[in-house]
Amino acid sequence: QKEVEQNSGPLSVPEGAIASLNCTYSDRVSQSFFWYRQYSGKSPELIMSIYSNGDKEDGRFTAQLNKASQYVSLLIRDSQPSDSATYLCAVTADRGSTLGRLYFGRGTQLTVWP
Amino acid sequence: DGGITQSPKYLFRKEGQNVTLSCEQNLNHDAMYWYRQDPGQGLRLIYYSQIVNDFQKGDIAEGYSVSREKKESFPLTVTSAQKNPTAFYLCASSTRTSGGLAKNIQYFGAGTRLSVL
Numbered sequence: 001q002k003e004v005e006q007n008s009g010p011l012s013v014p015e016g017a018i019a020s021l022n023c024t025y026s027d028r029v030s031q032s033f034f035w036y037r038q039y040s041g042k043s044p045e046l047i048m049s050i051y052s053n054g055d056k057e058d059g060r061f062t063a064q065l066n067k068a069s070q071y072v073s074l075l076i077r078d079s080q081p082s083d084s085a086t087y088l089c090a091v092t093a094d095r096g097s098t099l100g101r102l103y104f105g106r107g108t109q110l111t112v113w114p
Numbered sequence: 115d116g117g118i119t120q121s122p123k124y125l126f127r128k129e130g131q132n133v134t135l136s137c138e139q140n141l142n143h144d145a146m147y148w149y150r151q152d153p154g155q156g157l158r159l160i161y162y163s164q165i166v167n168d169f170q171k172g173d174i175a176e177g178y179s180v181s182r183e184k185k186e187s188f189p190l191t192v193t194s195a196q197k198n199p200t201a202f203y204l205c206a207s208s209t210r211t212s213g214g215l216a217k218n219i220q221y222f223g224a225g226t227r228l229s230v231l
Contacts, residue, residue: 032218043204043222044157051217088156092218099145099164099208101172102220106156 002027006089006105015114019076023089023105026070033065033072034102036088044088048074079112086110117141118223120205125228127192127199135190135226137205146188147206147220150174157204163188192228200229 003026013019021035032051036044048063050056050072056063062075072091076083086107094100118139127133137146145164149157159172163182177196182188192199206220 034219043225046219046221049217049219090220094218099210099218101147101159101162102218104149104157106154 002030002091002093002103004089004091004103004105006087006108008108010109010111012111012113013079015079015081015112017079017112019079019083019110019112021074021076021087021089021108021110023072023074023091024070025072025089025091025103027091027093027103028067028070029093030067030070030091031094032092033063034090035061035063035072035074036090038086038088038107040085076110079110081112081114084111118205118207118221120203120223120226122226123224125226126231127228128231130194132191132193133228135192135203135205135228137188137190137223139186139188139207139223141207141209141221142185143207143209143221144185145208146182147208148172148178148180148188148190149204149206151202151204160190202227 005024007022035048037047038044050063050065053065060077064073086109088107089105090102092102121136147162148160158174160178161180163169166185169180179191203226205223208220
């Protein structure tokens with residue numbers, strides 16, 4: 001069974017701070033990594049995908065991947081109360097043309113207080 | 115509008131009853147997935163289908179059944195054998211890039227909340 005572990009949370013940060021969310025995975029051959037945001041009572045929405053080692057930035061969000069350490073993180077700069085949600089980490093080992101499955105962590109609940 | 119439509123939004127099941135959750139997508143995506151989410155938990159995979167007329171069991175397939183007769187539709191039946199069906203059910207789909215690569219980005223429907231009467 002492939003494991004995806006996230007920092008348990010809940011995580012609480014003040015508005016304007018940097019929120020750091022962490023995820024480790026057990027399958028060394030994992031290829032693709034995703035961060036989804038899920039507001040309470042809603043379905044998950046993709047906010048970041050990353051496929052290569054290093055950093056990927058999109059607005060206030062930065063995903064960081066280190067395949068050697070089997071670790072992926074999400075940084076949220078200038079956190080806003082609207083960022084308060086559960087963040088789900090997902091990974092897959094599938095490559096090429098294979099549309100396989102994702103493995104999800106349990107999520108980290110983030111609260112940004114004004 | 116392109117997207118994934120799940121219906122109904124809320125569903126109630128009586129003891130011993132089978133119920134079917136609908137999932138339709140007009141994104142022309144090849145693969146479709148069903149997940150179950152319990153309060154405070156992540157997503158657990160029930161079934162997935164990479165192509166029409168074929169599907170694979172996920173981690174918690176017992177008590178559920180699916181069919182994939184059309185590319186755009188992937189209904190999930192919760193059978194009476196599923197003794198604890200109360201959960202939030204999510205349908206997702208994914209596709210390849212124009213170059214044929216599978217980026218495996220999954221897009222989700224709005225979900226169906228199933229409760230037991």
